[in-house]
Amino acid sequence: MDSDEDPILPIRSTSSTLYQNLKSFFSLNSSDASLNEIGWKKASTVILAVLFICGILALGLSAIIWVVYDEFDGGSRNHTTTTTTPSPTPSLKRIAGVYTSNESKDSTNVQLEKLTHALFAFIRMDENGTLYFKNEKSKNRFLSLRNKAMNETADVKLMVSIGGPNNAQFFSGVLADESRQRKFISSIIAFLKEYQAHGVDIFWKWPTESEKYVFSTFIKNLRDNLNQYLLSITVPPAGIEHHTFGFDIDDLVQHVDFLNVYSMDYYGPWMNEWGTPTGPIAPLYSGVKERENFNLDYTMQYYSSQTRRLDKFNIIIPSFVRLWKLVKDAVEPGREVYRNVILKDNMTEGDAYMSRRLAEMEGWKLTPSMWDEQSKSSFIYDPDQGTYLTFETERSLKAKMDYLKEKRFGGVWIWAVDMDDENNTVLNFITNQNLFSSHDF
Numbered sequence: 001m002d003s004d005e006d007p008i009l010p011i012r013s014t015s016s017t018l019y020q021n022l023k024s025f026f027s028l029n030s031s032d033a034s035l036n037e038i039g040w041k042k043a044s045t046v047i048l049a050v051l052f053i054c055g056i057l058a059l060g061l062s063a064i065i066w067v068v069y070d071e072f073d074g075g076s077r078n079h080t081t082t083t084t085t086p087s088p089t090p091s092l093k094r095i096a097g098v099y100t101s102n103e104s105k106d107s108t109n110v111q112l113e114k115l116t117h118a119l120f121a122f123i124r125m126d127e128n129g130t131l132y133f134k135n136e137k138s139k140n141r142f143l144s145l146r147n148k149a150m151n152e153t154a155d156v157k158l159m160v161s162i163g164g165p166n167n168a169q170f171f172s173g174v175l176a177d178e179s180r181q182r183k184f185i186s187s188i189i190a191f192l193k194e195y196q197a198h199g200v201d202i203f204w205k206w207p208t209e210s211e212k213y214v215f216s217t218f219i220k221n222l223r224d225n226l227n228q229y230l231l232s233i234t235v236p237p238a239g240i241e242h243h244t245f246g247f248d249i250d251d252l253v254q255h256v257d258f259l260n261v262y263s264m265d266y267y268g269p270w271m272n273e274w275g276t277p278t279g280p281i282a283p284l285y286s287g288v289k290e291r292e293n294f295n296l297d298y299t300m301q302y303y304s305s306q307t308r309r310l311d312k313f314n315i316i317i318p319s320f321v322r323l324w325k326l327v328k329d330a331v332e333p334g335r336e337v338y339r340n341v342i343l344k345d346n347m348t349e350g351d352a353y354m355s356r357r358l359a360e361m362e363g364w365k366l367t368p369s370m371w372d373e374q375s376k377s378s379f380i381y382d383p384d385q386g387t388y389l390t391f392e393t394e395r396s397l398k399a400k401m402d403y404l405k406e407k408r409f410g411g412v413w414i415w416a417v418d419m420d421d422e423n424n425t426v427l428n429f430i431t432n433q434n435l436f437s438s439h440d441f
Contacts, residue, residue: 092435095115101142103355120142122134122160175218206244209246231257232260234261237299250307271347277331279337284376284396285374288331304407314410321389322391356425378392401433
């Protein structure tokens, strides 16, 4: 058929022939007693034409029926599949992992491929605001992490954390002096460029209430100068002394990409009277006596009351093990997780930050563990040895992940990835929850 030939013309031609044959057939004289040979030919032609057209109509009608059926039936099948087996909807944005400068376990590509952000803790600052590495080991660990983060299979943002528990003493003087603050900001930018990092975390532990304005002003100035670089800050747990008084959260949240909530260390074998009683590192709920508010939920309720940008908050997940020795009776009946500790010269015996790898090497067994329902925490107490261990388990991690999803916070930060065991137990459990959206930094 030529391209300009009308496709319905053959149908029109067949209809015209049929009409003429019918007219001739029914115009035959009634006096004819039987059909002659011509009449039989005309009748045959009519019958064949009718059968031909009926076949065409039947074929077309069946095609239409199958198309309609497939449309309805296919739609029904798709709807049923979506309803019965929905894919999980990612609800959290970030999995940030801390790498320390003093652990011996090196970073791996397997770890980095599961993170959205890798924070190296810590880069030090001097009284003039100049940045430097603590020592050669610290620098080499950072460079190893940097090189792996640049691997083409790792879609992770490398950041450096400045300050921390043992190097925050210079923040007050540097930020209060305009010239030193400018030098500090310039030093940060120069460091990020030289070492090809993606951003910086400011960990001032902790500004006082009188320094609140100074800190907010510094964060604004830093944000204005960082351009494409990421900026985060570490903020304290609530309800402990006056740690949160130096943070204008509703103002700060406008200038940072996210905030890391230091929602741990509520209990620990500290070298003072605060080393007793024992308790979970990062309990989700509850507390004991004057520490009733020492928990993650109380802290996050505080930050929820300060700002509506809950998606910018990461809660901390400790990957390490905490050990007390000389542990005795429970503080309250039925609250076995909180126990009295004997102090010697006002100090405890134990290990506040023992990596899982080291715990295994020293023969500490992390299974089976006990469970405290009120705090959603795991622990092990050996009354014969007087030892007490607390750490995260799958059960406690699941409780925290469910909490994050329900409250719609932004993500987690793991302290620290290099303190996990050889199997990356904590990291793997978190990443296997299918709660995190990818590439949302």
